[in-house]
Amino acid sequence: MSSSGTPNRTEIAIVGGGLAGGLIALALRQHRPEMHVTLIEAGETLGGNHRWSWFDSDVSGDAARLLEPFRTTDWHGYTVRFPAYRRKLSSRYNSLASQDFDAGLRRALSQETIWTKREVTSLSSGGVTFADGSELSARTVIDCRGAVPSAHLQGGWQVFMGRHLRTREAHGMEQPVIMDASVEQLAPEGDGGAYRFVYVLPLGANDLFVEDTYYADRPAFDRSALSGRIDRYLDEHGLQGDIIGGETGILPVVTGGNFAAYQAETRIEGVAMAGARGGFVHPLTSYTLPFAVETALAIAQDAQLPGEQLSALLEARARRHWKRTGYYRMLGRMLMGAARPGERYRVFERFYRLNEGLIERFYAGRSRFADKARILTGKPPVAIGRAIGALMTKGGPLVAEKEKIG
Template structure:
């Protein structure tokens, strides 16, 4: 076994881990950083999107080195009762561009790919031996755990399941702006096990390139790739996009949190003296699973407190996670309304009503920054669910977020995590 000594080692090269490494490198270029990823690339196989208003000036600056797709003409939503164009600028970042940006900015030798961390502690990380390398111990002043979220009996809720396909068409697709929610599609659950809220997400990546993602909120984490792929085919045909070639696919199963014992969850995943960031640390939007906003904020916070010892940094992020959980309690309440108050086939009404509200309220909602008026306004007026059902839902927490087994005996949620290496969203 070989040993090495660094200032900070980050385990998990998803969105959270990559941005932390980047922020640390820019703030403290003299630091010796190691970013460890078990997969072959940083960011896995994923696309992250966000509203321009989600980030402040420092956040925009952190991301400015990455190649992004930008839409300054706003975005569109579609529901059975209306279509609406909203003016907020929208951004998207693909994992290959994320990988390229991270590898370009970090010093040579800082990124370690294809190596699995077999153990973490407050003083470093042990890497398993690979075909060409022996087992290795990396000693570090601080260790940050950014590995993927894993289901837990201490967290309650449902699931957001999706399959996306990037297509290159023979002719222009004609889409001018992102369609972040097309809920005019059939609401029957793709895997045929009951109903759920389903929508299609469309990004015009170029004149001939379009990204189509079939997404649904469901009570279980079953990801039926065949059924979802067929639905994407159907959607493409309906829009005249059948003559094209697939460029790549991505899939995911993300938790939608309705409640739970967060302190018990922290005890379950905590390693003494190791800071936990990313979705594993609870840093996600409970209802939308968006992660970009909080991932950027956490990366900048770690860079600002880079001189803390490993134990101090772990305590800092432990408290930060508790504060995030408390701050996002309102969104877990709304998730309970969605899953427990609305009948599955009627869940579309919840989102249909929400997207009829003011644009600024919608922006703040996705960034988990809803003010007091926003929170009242979302609940005020003609409710999309029965009052008695909503009251009952307030006191439910839902089933534990445990992976269910597919027909082949493999957890679909675990498969998706391996594909993405980062759950958000």
């Protein structure tokens, strides 16, 4: 024990209490309850201020059971909207808010496991050093602190602003609209160019979560512009109410790069990396939840390994993930490079006409060979010449400063 009464030794230290770190701690509690685990978060709550959504088909078996401690909202079916058509799909869709993620982890984990408001200044294979100068030694350290910009990765950006709204009257929506691209698109002369869509989740009879999302060439937009567009969308759909919460974010859309060089750049010898920092993300959609669940279960299975061995195991797993998701990076190059910003919606407009099972497998990152062929065959939504040109490039380096929207 330290002089302050807190432990100074743990078996496994998980640094970063977001989705990846929290699920690893939960998987260890369920599958390795005898191990002493410490989950370290710089903020006051676990999970930050986010919302994660997924299809039932994204997770199954042990993965689905790992998510059972959390209170989620689910719907049987959802809608997409484009200028040319609307479509209702039958897949079951789920959503988890960060406050429910925090509450679920606090119910499932011991009070001694969770350390919040603890800023970490450095990591090593032997432990963690905090901003106040104190240290926590550990057999294994897992770094889950989130993605880092790198010149070794190329692509664009997914920028979003979400708003939790409580309507004055029942809104009447029963199913979510996970992509409404019938909204005004942004040409380059506007905000740098972006594919724009709005995402609407009916969380209750009077509760809605409305998010404005952009596949953009630049990593930031003006807060007032984003907020104003959400206001206009709500007005157009007769949705009036009070704002009771919200979130903003900027995520990389990876279209290429040298992943081995990225790993070498971010590596701390003997420290395992998971989550987006480790590369476990869908490169085109920026989805993380299915991969975070799979990685958490894999870590629990091999949790007895020394830190150096677990680090090497996760690096190899990440390289396999990078190789397996190369197809989606190629599609990302076509989206960001071949389609003009104001017409990028045509790529998704065509995609959502395809088989529902194909769409589910795409989001899960498990597209079959036939799926990949089907997505690329038929009349292309972009000019052939521009598509070929886009495939020859990988996009700009993902090193732009992540400005706060505001």
